[in-house]
Amino acid sequence: MALLEVDNLDVRFPLRHGEIQAVRDLSFTLERGERLGIVGESGAGKSVLGFSLVNLLAAPGRIIGGSIRFEGRELIGLPEHRWRHLRGRRIAMIFQDPRATLNPVLTIGAQMIETVRAHRRLGGRSARAMVLRTLEQVRIDDPESRLAQYPHELSGGLCQRVVIAIALLLDPDIIVADEPTTSLDVTIQADIVNLLLTLCQQRSISLILISHDLGVVNQLTHRLMIMYAGAIVEQGPTRQLLNDPQHPYTQALINALPEMTPPRQPLQQLPGAMPSLSAVPTGCAFHPRCPYRLDALGQPRQVCIDTPPDFTDVADTQVACHVVRELIATTQDSMPFDEETT
Numbered sequence: 485m486a487l488l489e490v491d492n493l494d495v496r497f498p499l500r501h502g503e504i505q506a507v508r509d510l511s512f513t514l515e516r517g518e519r520l521g522i523v524g525e526s527g528a529g530k531s532v533l534g535f536s537l538v539n540l541l542a543a544p545g546r547i548i549g550g551s552i553r554f555e556g557r558e559l560i561g562l563p564e565h566r567w568r569h570l571r572g573r574r575i576a577m578i579f580q581d582p583r584a585t586l587n588p589v590l591t592i593g594a595q596m597i598e599t600v601r602a603h604r605r606l607g608g609r610s611a612r613a614m615v616l617r618t619l620e621q622v623r624i625d626d627p628e629s630r631l632a633q634y635p636h637e638l639s640g641g642l643c644q645r646v647v648i649a650i651a652l653l654l655d656p657d658i659i660v661a662d663e664p665t666t667s668l669d670v671t672i673q674a675d676i677v678n679l680l681l682t683l684c685q686q687r688s689i690s691l692i693l694i695s696h697d698l699g700v701v702n703q704l705t706h707r708l709m710i711m712y713a714g715a716i717v718e719q720g721p722t723r724q725l726l727n728d729p730q731h732p733y734t735q736a737l738i739n740a741l742p743e744m745t746p747p748r749q750p751l752q753q754l755p756g757a758m759p760s761l762s763a764v765p766t767g768c769a770f771h772p773r774c775p776y777r778l779d780a781l782g783q784p785r786q787v788c789i790d791t792p793p794d795f796t797d798v799a800d801t802q803v804a805c806h807v808v809r810e811l812i813a814t815t816q817d818s819m820p821f822d823e824e825t826t
């Protein structure tokens with residue numbers, strides 16, 4: 485049994501007219517100690533998925549279908565008092581903006597000690613010792629003096645280290661990290677990435693890393709899911725997926741990286757924009773932007789417009805694309821019969 489199993493998850497935000505389909509029929513698993521990246525452009529539904537996993541979905545968002553099981557137990561529908569026990573202790577979340585995560589009117593020490601004592605039966609002195617040990621583990625110099633400081637007295641990088649320390653305090657099984665380096669200076673992003681990697685490895689923590697940065701997920705994760713318009717379009721081992729992308733959207737994301745562009749050439753931007761999640765295109769949601777939506781005669785592929793593609797296995801990756809499915813079927817049809825059938 486996987487540590488976390490998500491099946492056919494559907495998350496919607498009702499509107500006065502219609503609804504936002506933020507997460508559509510999404511399934512994946514996460515093993516103990518595994519690090520999974522979730523990548524896509526802004527508006528793909530990545531953060532909504534992250535918030536759904538820790539039951540922090542903002543109103544009026546609702547999970548309207550599917551299942552989220554942690555160690556085999558269903559989490560959807562769990563009452564909030566059970567979630568308070570689970571969140572932080574078993575599944576922790578690191579948010580994008582560390583300053584918004586920390587309470588501005590409490591010192592670092594007060595909020596960390598409060599977190600420990602809300603979940604563990606520890607006296608003030610033991611809780612303080614635990615906090616100091618954790619601050620040392622996230623490589624914060626002079627942790628004693630940091631305890632008396634307020635968030636506004638710390639740099640962005642230090643604030644994010646404190647947030648990571650809070651996530652680690654209760655020794656969780658899973659950390660969901662939503663763009664943990666986006667709001668930081670480029671110079672300290674690499675430090676935070678290395679810190680997360682080391683801590684997850686040392687403690688066998690499973691990581692779900694939500695990011696738009698393919699470089700960061702390449703460094704940190706074993707497996708990768710590419711999201712488009714609320715759904716997964718491709719998933720598989722990170723290296724394989726980045727070295728040999730199959731889905732036209734994954735290919736476009738990789739081609740748009742600056743390092744893929746020859747010197748003095750313009751960046752290969754993907755034309756168009758992510759569709760509104762309140763008006764997801766029919767069939768394959770990527771079809772209005774897809775370079776393969778036309779056939780060899782220049783005619784639109786009707787199947788791309790009408791029918792959502794199922795997943796096709798290509799080596800160890802799963803790809804939701806009609807053209808990839810046709811190519812694989814053609815290749816298999818043209819293969820010689822194996823010995824048993826001849």
Ligand code: SF4
Pocket residue numbers: 731732733768769770771772774775776777785788793804805806807808
């Ligand atoms: Fe493009 Fe069609 Fe594949 Fe969608 S299913 S990615 S539109 S070729």
